[in-house]
Amino acid sequence: MxxxxxxxxxxxxxxxxxxxxxxxxxxxxxxxxxDPVDAAKALAAPGVPGANDWSCRPSAAHPRPVVLVHGTFASGSVNWLTAAPALAARGYCVFALTYGEVPGVPVLRAVAPVASSAGQLATFVTGVLAATNAAQADLVGHSQGGMMPRYYLKFLGGAAKVHTLVGLAPSNHGTTLDGLATLAAQFPGALDLLNSGCPACVDQVVGSSLLTTLNAGGDTVPGVSYTVISSRYDEVVTPYATQFLSGSGVHNVLLQNLCPTDVSEHVAIAFDPVALHEVENALDPAHATPSNCLSHG
CATH class of the missing domain: 1.20.5 (Single alpha-helices involved in coiled-coils or other helix-helix interfaces)
Structure with missing residues (x-):
């Protein structure tokens, strides 16, 4: 019926x-x-000249967007005031995030566990690729920002989305507590945080479980090009040679081999013209030019 x-x-x-x-x-x-773009925009660092233009589309000359990854205690807003506009002036689509916030900790960033921060980087890169219609990105990181992306590449599927990783003074094989204390002294309140608990600091100590897991089975993953740029005057990630990687697709650079009078240390390397020239060479090796004391970004 x-x-x-x-x-x-x-x-x-x-x-x-x-x-x-x-x-x-x-x-x-x-x-x-x-929405991956909205998720990425929520992580974007404000006030970085030349960065985070979400309407930017990569050119044929520079087909991959560049993602800048800051170091411990810093933020994208302060770490890339020199590099971001220099790369943008070269025609790159440049994006910078701020990651690693811990609830209740004001101002200081990149202090959360490295694995957690790598998840934020994954979100940011996915959004950047969606916004720019690019298949892959290049990453440039300083200090923790040069090491943490390797977790993303190895464990979070980043290898398929990243062509090149450039590390400026990266903590690839860890540092000592004295090195972290030296870095903390340069940021107001960071020394207190280091003494009271900083998961990212613990992760970066030589022999930490995070670094043991990260470096087990080799420093690199197939398909990604790696460049490490270091200074013999680094007082934070020591000895400086521990920053270097081994494996296929690796290019390790010591600033003083290019310019013996370059005295840039751990923080200054992110603003150093010779180092930034090497960053540009790593991003565009087909048009690389020799770096020397007259190099500029």
Missing amino acids: PPRPRLLRTLCLTAAAVLSCVLLTGVSTAAHAA
């Missing part, structure tokens, strides 16, 4: 209500939460 007209109307109205609820709540919320 066919259903009565009133029953049909009731069923239709109920179905429509359910569908409306799904469309207005579940679907729209899921779509918003899953």
Whole structure:
């Protein structure tokens, strides 16, 4: 027996209500939460000249966006004031994030566990690729920002999305507590945080479980090009040779082999013209030019 007209109307109205609820709540919320560009924009560092232009589209000359990854206690807003505009002036689409916030800790960033920060980097890179329609990105990182991306590459699927990783004074094989204390002394409040608990600091101590896991089975993953740029005057990640990587696709650079009078240390290397010239060479090796004391970014 066919259903009565009133029953049909009731069923239709109920179905429509359910569908409306799904469309207005579940679907729209899921779509918003899953929007990779919005998720990346939430992590973008403010006020970085030349960076985070979400309308930028990579050129044929520079087909991959460059993602800048800051170091411990710093932020994207302070770490890349020199590098970001220099790379943008060269025609790159440049993006910089700030990661590693710990609730209750003001100002200081990149202090959360390295694995957690690597997850934020993964979110940022995915959003950058979606915004720029690029297949891969290049990463340039300083200190922890040169080491942490290796966790993303090795364990979070980043190898398929990254072509080149450039590390400036990266903590690839760890440092000592004295080195971290030296770095902390340069940031107000960081020394207190180091003494009271800084997961990223613990992760970067020589022999930590994080570094043991990260470096087990080799320093690199297939398909990614690596460049490490170090200074013999580094007083934070010591000895400086522990920054270097081994494996295929690795290019290790010591600043003083290019310019013996270059005295840049751990923090200054992120602003050093010789180091930034080597960054540019690593990003575009087909057009690399020799670096020397006259090099500039």
